[in-house]
Amino acid sequence: MSEHAAEPIDLVPEARSPKYLRKLRVTLSVATFFNGYDGFVISLVLPLILGSLGGSESQAGVIRAVVGVGAVLGFLLAAQADRIGRRRLLLVTVIGYTAATLATAAAPSLFWLAAAQFVSQIFLAGEWAVAITIIVEEFPHHQRGRTLGAVTAMDTLGGITVGLLAFLGLQNTGLSWRAFYLVGIIPLIVIAFARRSLVETRRYEKVQHADEQKHHLDMAKLTEPWRPEYRRNLVAVGIMHFFRYAATSAAVFWFPFYAQQEVGLSLSTVGLYIGLAGIVGALGYIVGGRSMDRWGRRPTFIVYMAGAVVFGVWLFQIRDAALMLPVLCLSIFFGLGSACVTSAFSTEFFPTYVRSRAAAWCRNAFEIPGGIFGPLVVGLLGDHQTGPVGSIGDAMSLLFIATILPVAFVAIRYIGETRNLDLAAFDEATL
Amino acid sequence: MKRLFAVAALAAFLLVACGGTNRPEGVVERWLVSLNQGKAGEPQKYAEPEVTDSVLPNWKTCDPGSLDVTEVGQHGAGPNGSVFVPYRIKYASDLSSCETSAKPTAPLNGSAVVRMQGGDWRVTALQARSASDPLKVPSEGGEPIGNAPLSVWLITLGASAVLMLICALIIRAQPEPAPLPKESRS
DSSP states (O other): OHHHHHHHHHTSOOOOOHHHHHHHHHHHHHHHHHHHHHHHHHHHHHHHHHHHHOOOHHHHHHHHHHHHHHHHHHHHHHTTHHHHOHHHHHHHHHHHHHHHHHHHHTOSSHHHHHHHHHHHHHHHHHHHHHHHHHHHHHSOHHHHHHHHHHHHHHHHHHHHHHHHHHHTTGGGSTTTTHHHHHGGGHHHHHHHHHTTTOOOOHHHHHHHHHHHHHOOSOSSOTTGGGSHHHHHHHHHHHHHHHHHHHHHHHHHHHHHHIIIIISOOOHHHHHHHHHHHHHHHHHHHHHHHHHHHHHOHHHHHHHHHHHHHHHHHHHTTOOOHHHHHHHHHHHHHHHTTTHHHHHHHHHHTSOHHHHHHHHHIIIIIIIHHHHHHHHHHHHHHHOTTTOSSOOHHHHHHHHHHHHHHHHHHHHHHHOOOOTTOOHHHHHHHHO | OHHHHHHHHHHHHHHHHHHTOOOHHHHHHHHHHHHTTGGGOOGGGTBOHHHHHHHSTTGGGSOTTOEEEEEEOOOEEOGGGOEEEEEEEEEOSOOGGGOOSOOOOSOSEEEEEEEEETTEEEEEEEEEOOTTOSOOOGGGTOOOSOOOOHHHHHHHHHHHHHHHHHHHHHHHTSOOOOOOOOSOOO
16 A cells, blocks of 8 residues: 555656756747648649649649558657656657658659658657647646647748748748758758757656556557547547638648738738748647646647637638738637647546557547548639539638538547646556 | 447438539639649649640649639539630739740630530630629629538538537447446545
8 A cells, every 4th residue: 555655656757957958948939830840831832843843733633642641651660668668759750751852852853852851741740749748748738739739830830931031032042942942851860959958758757667667558550549448539520620720721721822812912012921821820829728728638729729710711701802811810720729739638648557548539530631632622612613612712611611610519529638637647657 | 239220321412412513613623623733733634735735835844832812613514515714813923933935825814715525624715704694603692612502501411410429329228337436535
């Protein structure tokens, strides 16, 4: 009995120094920044790539599909963080991503480029999952939300940076589109400096140490998060990831088309709008993170979903260029900003020994397929030649209604609050 | 298996729904978008070569994005089975990449004459559009190419409710999770 009583204290990790946490936040921000950067850069430079390497629009579609499959397969890598540790996987993913990005920059053919981007997406997907897992395990509970908000906001800033570099004319240099991929070497430089001071998360170390005697935690099985005690939360959080991302990724993908083809805005105006709205919208992550710590994950998420459905539907019904900018800002604020809350859901509902695999399931097995499904459905419904709706704007608004309302419903009915969750007690219960 | 069936049913519904529509506006839009891709574009699939050249002479050498605005509106009926599709284009400030001294001759605000040829719509000519022309693009107050009728909005609300029900059934079928320990010590 006395032995059993001593266990809970053993699993409460000592606090990290503020200096270490600051450094960690910067390192993880670089990882999420390039997740956003890489996602946008392919869309932007694809016409240049086709012009340079030769290729048709249909081949461009194939490249997109191949890249999407890479992100789904990233699940297998992301899940390894529970087996080999968070620190080691972060280093592996950064090195792998950098190598694949450099291979993309050197691509002599479309086939090479598609293969390099496929590999790059596998490592990026792993990087994202391990980054949010490290935040949840290293930062004290009252800072978790705001740190998740700040680090996930870098995803959007990565996308904005692509637009900024294009605005500054990076594509007009001698390296053309290849210059965008050479920027991808930055994470390796940051990690090269941070590597020595970056240590394994204390929570992971403690759980691994505590299990050394008993050996009853399965740190490798991919389906471990589907055990009966975790399955309901995994399914609920997974459904929310799928539907939320189906709507938001379709909005990100189709907005430029809608604004140009259905509202009549120029390409340059659309680029300017996306840049401005992205900066304002990135505040959605920051505000969401702080609200999570103050009011809780669930109420913050419900408010964000309400905002996403209102402004998402409205945005794709607007025909007035002046009104479009503020509504676009609010759509990004609520729609994309809610990612910081879903990243908390995908990690905090699960104990340390299975956390990274649960995050990988939510991100790679639910969210990314949602990101393929949403744009596809809108394209089929809204196609101006063959779509039954014939309007991308209406198809997008319909998708927001069809998907975001169920997300809010699941959050209200089936999601618990994890703001004051005792992660150590959660881990103790599993040992 | 049930989930697979649901996805297959949705895919079948979408394919059937998409099968019966063939709007000429979509062809005009694809032609302009393809023309705006530079060397990678394939505008010849949608329009006669001389029509394409009137918009961007020597288009294969042009950089992508030579057209800053490409907008298309709802069509009107023309003679002998043809249709008129209103369009609006605006050139980017710099067309020097096009490597030609020939200037574009296509009207900036015009109508594309589109005819059915071999089962597909094809752009055969362009003509100017006056301010009093009833055919307009959406930014001039014209009708959009397509839109969802009220019934589709209502069906979507119903579909959303059905999705909620399905989500609830799937989640409730899973075992109850253990309560989460609160009051964090870290």
